[in-house]
Amino acid sequence: MGEWARPAVRLHPVPGSPGVTDSHIGGPLLWPADEPWPWCDGSKHDEGLTILPADSFGVPVALVSAVQLYRRDFPELPFPDGTDLLQVLLCPLEHSDEESDHFGPCVQLFWRSSAITDVLSGAPEPAVFEPQYRTRPCVLHPCRIVEYPMGDEQPVGAGDWPPVANGSKLGGWAFWWQTSPFGLECPSCGADRRLLLALYTHEEPEKELCSCEVAERAVVGWEFGREGALNVFACTQDVQHPIKLHID
Ligand SMILES: [Zn+2]
Ligand SMILES: [Zn+2]
Numbered sequence: 724m725g726e727w728a729r730p731a732v733r734l735h736p737v738p739g740s741p742g743v744t745d746s747h748i749g750g751p752l753l754w755p756a757d758e759p760w761p762w763c764d765g766s767k768h769d770e771g772l773t774i775l776p777a778d779s780f781g782v783p784v785a786l787v788s789a790v791q792l793y794r795r796d797f798p799e800l801p802f803p804d805g806t807d808l809l810q811v812l813l814c815p816l817e818h819s820d821e822e823s824d825h826f827g828p829c830v831q832l833f834w835r836s837s838a839i840t841d842v843l844s845g846a847p848e849p850a851v852f853e854p855q856y857r858t859r860p861c862v863l864h865p866c867r868i869v870e871y872p873m874g875d876e877q878p879v880g881a882g883d884w885p886p887v888a889n890g891s892k893l894g895g896w897a898f899w900w901q902t903s904p905f906g907l908e909c910p911s912c913g914a915d916r917r918l919l920l921a922l923y924t925h926e927e928p929e930k931e932l933c934s935c936e937v938a939e940r941a942v943v944g945w946e947f948g949r950e951g952a953l954n955v956f957a958c959t960q961d962v963q964h965p966i967k968l969h970i971d
């Protein structure tokens with residue numbers, strides 16, 4: 724069983740008022756004032772729960788802050804040389820990408836150095852968005868656990884292994900609920916892509932894994948799929964290779 728163990732960090736978000744120099748979910752990003760804010764070009768927008776295709780297809784939208792993580796708080800993240808800050812942004816609309824079989828918000832990762840002198844004072848607001856992809860700002864109370872695979876990723880005869888964390892986390896194993904794992908080979912180099920980050924609709928206590936208190940299930944306010952998780956897989960050779968997204 725030991726060879727299947729992977730470290731994971733449960734993020735345990737709690738509503739708060741994080742600043743640009745904090746790790747957080749949904750708070751303001753430490754963004755260089757002289758770097759253009761990222762936008763989605765809208766070419767893969769699809770009908771959402773509240774937004775019609777006419778309002779979204781081909782419409783460029785400013786991305787929104789989803790997660791910001793500093794190396795001092797999360798040294799286990801695979802920061803490329805010269806970087807100490809990971810920023811995760813979402814396009815807050817539905818996308819339909821048949822090629823990668825992903826249906827949900829698109830995601831962009833930025834690995835950067837936090838040595839920024841001139842910080843952007845306010846991010847642009849998206850003109851249209853799905854309400855379920857807007858978050859309330861949360862601070863993080865991380866804890867470290869070990870996870871083992873579930874379902875189809877377990878070796879034959881694995882027996883009764885502990886569950887994977889049902890809540891937002893870094894690393895560990897994904898919970899493939901609707902399908903078997905697919906598309907994890909990196910298109911750039913052929914290496915394996917592994918779970919980097921999972922963002923969950925609901926935060927569950929999961930007493931088998933840690934004894935942290937979880938005050939509120941829908942703490943962040945976002946919803947992925949039907950009360951599912953947005954899993955982000957990154958290349959094990961180079962995290963700047965294309966990521967894979969999977970909502971389950
Ligand atoms: Zn978009
Ligand atoms: Zn790769």
Ligand SMILES: [Zn+2]
Pocket residue numbers: 733735865866867933934935
């Ligand atoms: Zn915990």
